[in-house]
Structure formats: C-alpha cells, structure tokens
Amino acid sequence: MRKTKDLAQLQAIARGVRRHIVEMTGAAKSGHPGGSLSAVETLVTLYFDVMNHDPANPRWADRDRFILSKGHAAPVLYAVMAECGYADTPVDQLNTLRKLGSVYQGHPDRRFIPSLEASTGSLGQGLSVAIGMGLAARLDGKAWRTYVVLGDGEIQEGQIWEAAMFGAFHKVDNVVAIVDYNRIQLDGFVKDIMELEPLADKWRAFGWQVVEPDGHDIASLQKAFAEAAATKGKPTVLIAHTIKGKGVSFMENNPKFHGVAPTPAEVEQALKELA
Amino acid sequence: MAAKAKFELKLGPATREAFGATLVELGRENKDIVVVDADLSKSTMTYGFSKEFPERFFTCGIAEANMVAIASGLAAAGKIPFAASFSAFLMTKGFEQLRVTVAYPNFNVKLVGTHSGISIGEDGPSQMSVEDLALACSLPGFTVIAPADGVATSALVRAATAMVGPVFIRTGRVKVPVVYAAGQQFEVGKAxxxxxxxxxxxxxxxxxxxxxxxxxxxxxxxxxxxxxxxxxxxxxxxxxxxxxxxxxxxxxxxxxxxxxxxxxxxxxxxxxxxxxxxxxxxxxxxxxxxxxxxxxxxxxxxxxxxxxxxxxxxxxxxxxx
CATH class of the missing domain: 3.40.50.920 (Rossmann fold)
Structure with missing residues (x-):
C-alpha cells in the first residue's frame, strides 16, 4: 500500500473515501453517512501515515491496532481498509454494504472481516477493549500502539469514563483515543441531548493528555498524533473538531444524515461535489 | 466411581478458595495468564495471584462493565485473562460487555463468578446470583461450568484454561462437602x-x-x-x-x-x-x-x-x- 505523509496525496485519498461512503450508503439505502464523513481525515491519516500495519499480513503480531468504537461509522472504516488493500475488504464489493451475505455488515463484525481487531456497534465499549490491548502490549514489552475512535454522543456512556479512569490510573500511554467531535447525535445536536462541555476539561480531570486538532486538517491531525506518541505516563485523547457530513454541502451539520442514506439524486449531487 | 460408594461428604474448601489457589498455580505455569478484578480480590480469592504476580493483576475499581471489556482487549492481544467478581455483578453489570466484546467476537476470556446462589448468606438478595447460569448459557459460544467441590473446581478451572474460548465458571462463598477424591479426572462437557x-x-x-x-x-x-x-x-x-x-x-x-x-x-x-x-x-x-x-x-x-x-x-x- 502507498503510505505517505504528503498532504495532497492524503487529501486525494480522503476524497476517494468520501465518494465510497456516499456510494455505499446510497446503494444500501440505509446506514450512517454523516458520522462516517466526519471521521474520514482521522482514519486516512491513521491508516495511510501514522499506523504501522501491513494489509498483506493482517495478523502481524507487532502491528498497531485500530478499533472503531463508534461502529455505526463502519462505511469509513470499510472504505479506508479497502483502499489499503486488505484482502478481506475488497473495493469492488463496497456497494454490497448491509446486504445479506456481504462482508460489509451494518456494524463492523470480525466474523466477516477477520482483519478487524474488534466487533463493535454497541456504544461505549471500544475504549476499554483498546486499553486491554494496550496493557497486553506493555506486558509483552512491545512497541505497538492502539488507536480507538469514539463518537461524541458515545462518550455519554458511563463505561467510557470507567475506562478513562482505568487508562490514566494504569498509565496506559500506548493507547490513543480520538473523539470525533462533530456535535451531532441521532436525535439532534449534542448540546441539546446531553451536553459534553467542558469536554477537554473532563478528560484532563480524568488524567488524560488532551490535544484538540482540526479533524479535517490532516497536518493538524499528524501533529496531534505525534504529540500523543511523545506523551509518556498517561494516555492521550484527541478531541478532533469535525463537521458531521463533511464534504457534502447538504449533509454538513445536518442531523438528518446521522442515520439516513442519500437518495439516488442526492448521491449524484454529492459525487459531483466530491469530484 | 464404584457403585454404592460411600461418600463421607466432609466439609472441604469453598469453590472460590479452590479457584484462588488454582489461579496462583496457573500463574506460575503460564505467564500469559492475567487477572482483572473489581475491588473484590479478597472475596473472589484472586488476592493470592495479585500478591505473587502484581504486574499481571489489574485493579479495575468498582467498574465491572469496564473490567469485562478490558479482559476482552487482553484476550484479543493473546493473553488469557481471568475476570472475577461476585456472579451477581459480573453477569448483570458486565452482561452487555460479555455479549458484544466477548461472546460475539468469541474471545478467550475466562469469567469466574463467586458468591453464587443464595448460600452467600447474610448479605442478602442484592448480592445473590440466582440468574447467572441463565444469562451465561444465553451467550452463543460460551462454555458454562458449575463445579461441586474444591477438587472439581481446581480441575475444571485448569480445563477451562486449556481450552480456547469464553468460559463462565460459577463458584460459591461457603465451604462445601468434598465429593471427589483428589486426582479425579474431569472433562468439560462430560457429566x-x-x-x-x-x-x-x-x-x-x-x-x-x-x-x-x-x-x-x-x-x-x-x-x-x-x-x-x-x-x-x-x-x-x-x-x-x-x-x-x-x-x-x-x-x-x-x-x-x-x-x-x-x-x-x-x-x-x-x-x-x-x-x-x-x-x-x-x-x-x-x-x-x-x-x-x-x-x-x-x-x-x-x-x-x-x-x-x-x-x-x-x-x-x-x-x-
């Protein structure tokens, strides 16, 4: 696969991933385009620059691990893994998303895609699993790291804060959490459902290193991941400031596209915008 | 066993005590065995393991949901985690995590519930687990074990460790009659x-x-x-x-x-x-x-x-x- 630090190349990959997301959810006639589009740069930066992994050898023992705890954003993960060239995520089957027999299940399922590190979909659990992986790496004296993407609405789940306490207390500094802070959840705006602010203060109070990148600025994300790697003695959380539905004008900041797929006409318009 | 064998049924160790002792032995034999516990190590009897292998023992605080999913991550990365708590808390507070992060991905986590049933005694119903087997058996791929005495517990904890896949082992608080002679062989799934x-x-x-x-x-x-x-x-x-x-x-x-x-x-x-x-x-x-x-x-x-x-x-x- 083509790993790169080049911003123009990474941006081009991100644009392609966005097109996949629109086409996949359009073909499926269901799914979660908004929260997939908001996490594109985060996943592209991780998979194409930051993470040590080898799509040709998905069980490589020293690979970095990735967990999409906000499993409903499965389309972005599928599209990114497909572009990386994992054998169990073929590009030409992306549009079978959510169809009977497809490897592209509604939420990530490692029974269908063994290259996945975890099966997710029930919110609030991925951070704990990531920290368990981090403990294992530390016990084995290994340098591999674990990355976990959380939804902003997801961190309303109590288990997240159990895990946050645990991660700081046990100094699990090889785990990086990324909150995709797009400020919208299923029923509306986060501030109207269950406000999270002051969010950075909450994580700091729980003992985490906090970095606040622009989640659509790849250079900003690269810098944030570098800071996370340099932080020792405590875990790091990136509060990635993002826009739900990013890249498609009529989806941006529109709560409707949390869990509604674009119509064929909307797919056509979106693909024009993403050309 | 011989027909009409006479059973003395003398009081022996609690099954949780046999679990704790066996866990220490297993820890010595296999460095991949790790333990997570939710502030009950002196009751679940994982305390002995925590003293001998502090680097492989992780306190979770009173947070069973997190504990189960931490164990899932440890198992995903090749460890053999034992997660222990009172059955009442492990199976109810940890159930959703057992479902999504252990059963569904079929990870190699060993769950040990202690203080099962009503024989826990004075603490009363909030601590008594009378539905744990129903919950455990409802999880696809789970193996569910409820040993009768210390000999059975020790042998079956070992058997559970030797197999790959999620296992729930139900143990109790009180000392129980000895049913088995030392050295009795047990096979998971064979009555x-x-x-x-x-x-x-x-x-x-x-x-x-x-x-x-x-x-x-x-x-x-x-x-x-x-x-x-x-x-x-x-x-x-x-x-x-x-x-x-x-x-x-x-x-x-x-x-x-x-x-x-x-x-x-x-x-x-x-x-x-x-x-x-x-x-x-x-x-x-x-x-x-x-x-x-x-x-x-x-x-x-x-x-x-x-x-x-x-x-x-x-x-x-x-x-x-």
Missing part, C-alpha cells in the same frame, strides 16, 4: 455418574450434588435405586448422559441453587424432550428473591436440601407409574 441407579436419576450442579448424594442414600433405604449425576458443565450439556438417564431410569430430578427458570433443569428438560421424553421434577428457587440469613438457614428455608430432592424423586416415581 460424572457418582452413584449407579435404575429407578430415577438425580442430576445437579454445585452444592446440590452433595445434597443429591444424601437424597440417594435416603432413597436407597426405602428400596429406591437412585442414580446421581454431577452435571458440572451446564453448557454444552452432556446429552449422552441425559439420554441414558431418561432411557434407563425413566425419571429425572434436576436440583440447583438457581432459579428454576433458565437453569440446568430447563436445559435438561429440552434435551429430554428431544431425545427421550420422561418424567421430570425440578428442585430450585421459584420466581422469588431470597433474604438475609445464615447459609444453612437459607438452604433449609428455600428447599435446597436432600429431603426436598428425595421428595421430588418420590413424586417423579409416582408419576412414572
């Missing part, structure tokens, strides 16, 4: 016939195995030949042993320190219905929570004793005719 018999079969798990042995002795004095079978593995069931019991004795009594809803009894009944329908009776807790009291007082009051098992056997025999 053990403790007493031969031809009129009725008494099946049980946990501390009801000893009560069933006592019931069989009472019945023998009445001229009733009762077979006693330790169903230490609740899932997967030993369907062959069930089929034999149904076909050869024509009547089965299942006794357990658990709600009759969703426990071993209904699972055996399903197998009996499929394999060889016969008369059945059930001894267990019926649609209620218990209360505070001494363990013995509670087992007496809630009918989890040899006389109730014997009475159920007589009812079954009467219906069989």
């Amino acid at each position: 053990i016939e403790l007493i031969e018999g031809s009129d009725v079969t008494l099946m049980a798990h946990g501390l009801m195995v000893a009560e069933s042995i006592r019931a069989a002795e009472t019945l023998e004095a009445e001229g009733i030949s009762a077979r006693v079978v330790d169903m230490h593995t609740i899932k997967p069931l030993d369907r062959e042993a069930i089929h034999r019991a149904a076909a050869e004795t024509g009547a089965i009594v299942v006794s357990e320190e658990h709600l009759v809803d969703g426990g071993l009894g209904v699972r055996v009944a399903q197998a009996v219905a499929e394999l060889h329908p016969c008369v059945m009776e059930f001894v267990g807790i019926r649609n209620t929570y218990a209360e505070s009291g001494t363990p013995d007082g509670l087992l007496d009051k809630y009918g989890l004793r040899a006389p109730e098992v014997a009475a159920a056997a007589r009812r079954a025999l009467a219906r069989k005719k």
Whole structure:
C-alpha cells in the first residue's frame, strides 16, 4: 500500500473515501453517512501515515491496532481498509454494504472481516477493549500502539469514563483515543441531548493528555498524533473538531444524515461535489 | 466411581478458595495468564495471584462493565485473562460487555463468578446470583461450568484454561462437602455418574450434588435405586448422559441453587424432550428473591436440601407409574 505523509496525496485519498461512503450508503439505502464523513481525515491519516500495519499480513503480531468504537461509522472504516488493500475488504464489493451475505455488515463484525481487531456497534465499549490491548502490549514489552475512535454522543456512556479512569490510573500511554467531535447525535445536536462541555476539561480531570486538532486538517491531525506518541505516563485523547457530513454541502451539520442514506439524486449531487 | 460408594461428604474448601489457589498455580505455569478484578480480590480469592504476580493483576475499581471489556482487549492481544467478581455483578453489570466484546467476537476470556446462589448468606438478595447460569448459557459460544467441590473446581478451572474460548465458571462463598477424591479426572462437557441407579436419576450442579448424594442414600433405604449425576458443565450439556438417564431410569430430578427458570433443569428438560421424553421434577428457587440469613438457614428455608430432592424423586416415581 502507498503510505505517505504528503498532504495532497492524503487529501486525494480522503476524497476517494468520501465518494465510497456516499456510494455505499446510497446503494444500501440505509446506514450512517454523516458520522462516517466526519471521521474520514482521522482514519486516512491513521491508516495511510501514522499506523504501522501491513494489509498483506493482517495478523502481524507487532502491528498497531485500530478499533472503531463508534461502529455505526463502519462505511469509513470499510472504505479506508479497502483502499489499503486488505484482502478481506475488497473495493469492488463496497456497494454490497448491509446486504445479506456481504462482508460489509451494518456494524463492523470480525466474523466477516477477520482483519478487524474488534466487533463493535454497541456504544461505549471500544475504549476499554483498546486499553486491554494496550496493557497486553506493555506486558509483552512491545512497541505497538492502539488507536480507538469514539463518537461524541458515545462518550455519554458511563463505561467510557470507567475506562478513562482505568487508562490514566494504569498509565496506559500506548493507547490513543480520538473523539470525533462533530456535535451531532441521532436525535439532534449534542448540546441539546446531553451536553459534553467542558469536554477537554473532563478528560484532563480524568488524567488524560488532551490535544484538540482540526479533524479535517490532516497536518493538524499528524501533529496531534505525534504529540500523543511523545506523551509518556498517561494516555492521550484527541478531541478532533469535525463537521458531521463533511464534504457534502447538504449533509454538513445536518442531523438528518446521522442515520439516513442519500437518495439516488442526492448521491449524484454529492459525487459531483466530491469530484 | 464404584457403585454404592460411600461418600463421607466432609466439609472441604469453598469453590472460590479452590479457584484462588488454582489461579496462583496457573500463574506460575503460564505467564500469559492475567487477572482483572473489581475491588473484590479478597472475596473472589484472586488476592493470592495479585500478591505473587502484581504486574499481571489489574485493579479495575468498582467498574465491572469496564473490567469485562478490558479482559476482552487482553484476550484479543493473546493473553488469557481471568475476570472475577461476585456472579451477581459480573453477569448483570458486565452482561452487555460479555455479549458484544466477548461472546460475539468469541474471545478467550475466562469469567469466574463467586458468591453464587443464595448460600452467600447474610448479605442478602442484592448480592445473590440466582440468574447467572441463565444469562451465561444465553451467550452463543460460551462454555458454562458449575463445579461441586474444591477438587472439581481446581480441575475444571485448569480445563477451562486449556481450552480456547469464553468460559463462565460459577463458584460459591461457603465451604462445601468434598465429593471427589483428589486426582479425579474431569472433562468439560462430560457429566460424572457418582452413584449407579435404575429407578430415577438425580442430576445437579454445585452444592446440590452433595445434597443429591444424601437424597440417594435416603432413597436407597426405602428400596429406591437412585442414580446421581454431577452435571458440572451446564453448557454444552452432556446429552449422552441425559439420554441414558431418561432411557434407563425413566425419571429425572434436576436440583440447583438457581432459579428454576433458565437453569440446568430447563436445559435438561429440552434435551429430554428431544431425545427421550420422561418424567421430570425440578428442585430450585421459584420466581422469588431470597433474604438475609445464615447459609444453612437459607438452604433449609428455600428447599435446597436432600429431603426436598428425595421428595421430588418420590413424586417423579409416582408419576412414572
């Protein structure tokens, strides 16, 4: 696969991933385009620059691990893994998303895609699993790291804060959490459902290193991941400031596209915008 | 076991104590064994492991949901994690995590519930686990074990460690009668016939195995030949042993320190219905929570004793005719 630090190349990959997301959810006639589009740069930066992994050898023992705890954003993960060239995520089957027999299940399922590190979909659990992986790496004296993407609405789940306490207390500094802070959840705006602010203060109070990148600025994300790697003695959380539905004008900041797929006409318009 | 063997049933260790001692031995033998615990290590008996292997013991605080999912991550990365708590908390507060982060990805996590049943005693119903087997058995791919004594616990904890996949092991707080001689062999999924018999079969798990042995002795004095079978593995069931019991004795009594809803009894009944329908009776807790009291007082009051098992056997025999 083509790993790169080049911003123009990474941006081009991100644009392609966005097109996949629109086409996949359009073909499926269901799914979660908004929260997939908001996490594109985060996943592209991780998979194409930051993470040590080898799509040709998905069980490589020293690979970095990735967990999409906000499993409903499965389309972005599928599209990114497909572009990386994992054998169990073929590009030409992306549009079978959510169809009977497809490897592209509604939420990530490692029974269908063994290259996945975890099966997710029930919110609030991925951070704990990531920290368990981090403990294992530390016990084995290994340098591999674990990355976990959380939804902003997801961190309303109590288990997240159990895990946050645990991660700081046990100094699990090889785990990086990324909150995709797009400020919208299923029923509306986060501030109207269950406000999270002051969010950075909450994580700091729980003992985490906090970095606040622009989640659509790849250079900003690269810098944030570098800071996370340099932080020792405590875990790091990136509060990635993002826009739900990013890249498609009529989806941006529109709560409707949390869990509604674009119509064929909307797919056509979106693909024009993403050309 | 020899037919008509006499069981002394002397009081031995609690099954949680046997678990704790075995865990330390396993820790010495296998460096991949790690333990997570939710502020109950002195009760679940993982304390000994924590002292000898502090680097492989992770306190989670009072946070069972996180504890189970931490264990999932450890297992995903190749460790053999034991997660221990009171069964009541492990299986209920950790259930969703057991479902999504352990059963669904089929990770190699070993769950040990202690203080199961009502024999925990004075702490009362909030701490008593009477539905844990129903919950554990509902998880696809889970192996579910409820040992009768210390020897069985030690052997079955070892067997669970040797196999790959999620296992729930149910242990208790109180000292229980010794059923097995040291060195008894156990195989996960294979029931053990403790007493031969031809009129009725008494099946049980946990501390009801000893009560069933006592019931069989009472019945023998009445001229009733009762077979006693330790169903230490609740899932997967030993369907062959069930089929034999149904076909050869024509009547089965299942006794357990658990709600009759969703426990071993209904699972055996399903197998009996499929394999060889016969008369059945059930001894267990019926649609209620218990209360505070001494363990013995509670087992007496809630009918989890040899006389109730014997009475159920007589009812079954009467219906069989």
